[in-house]
């Protein structure tokens with residue numbers, strides 16, 4: 001029997017790729033940059049399965065170009081690059097990689113929070129560029145974490161893992177927003193489920209972990225930054241479009257908030273001449289939250305398992321549109 005045909009939209013770790021190539025007639029996109037939408041449409045024409053990345057738009061046009069498609073396996077936990085209603089209407093299951101990148105992403109949320117709070121980006125650049133003249137009693141003063149209040153926006157797996165690190169490590173009190181209260185967080189962290197306005201008014205650190213959907217897109221704008229304390233450190237490891245970036249830049253420039261740490265931006269990559277890069281109180285990483293060897297291997301394995309289940313007509317181990 002002929003092997004299922006699949007297109008893998010970028011080279012992923014061998015831990016998953018080897019499972020795919022052993023069972024499928026697979027074409028792997030060899031370039032560093034993603035295929036254009038036109039090329040992607042052409043590549044999936046005869047395919048039974050697609051491995052997509054968060055850089056690949058899986059929309060109605062793409063699905064229409066792939067009449068035989070049985071599964072889309074996204075190499076990510078977020079699936080905002082995929083038109084889920086359109087895939088569901090075609091009865092195409094969509095897989096993702098939940099759980100395996102929780103700890104690595106929480107580590108980056110804490111890293112960015114510390115880097116922004118302690119002005120690490122700015123001071124390291126100053127040191128490298130010759131502006132470190134002496135030990136300065138008033139130089140590069142940041143803010144403490146111990147005993148402060150953390151606001152988690154979106155208390156899912158990653159929000160909880162971030163809150164645990166900061167509560168157990170730095171004794172932070174935790175407030176959070178979520179569709180529903182999270183009893184584990186309330187019990188383990190004595191966390192308080194509150195509305196967004198309460199969170200914005202009371203916390204010293206805001207860490208964003210919500211899904212990107214029409215209700216969360218642009219949820220941080222001028223009004224929200226104005227409701228925060230002037231000492232707030234704002235961290236986003238979820239998705240760039242949660243934030244109105246000109247409002248954020250303005251809040252950072254005018255001292256409406258203290259600092260920001262971002263692993264995600266809109267667009268990605270953020271053009272090097274973007275105003276956020278020019279702000280010393282903004283630390284920007286190139287969407288690296290899941291970028292550890294073990295995490296990417298686990299994502300690749302899970303992604304391959306979803307793909308193989310789909311092309312073989314079995315339920316996906318991790319399906320977002322069951």
Ligand code: DGY
Nearest residue numbers: 075076077078101290
């Ligand atoms: C995801 O998986 O959604 C992350 O943003 C990338 O690993």
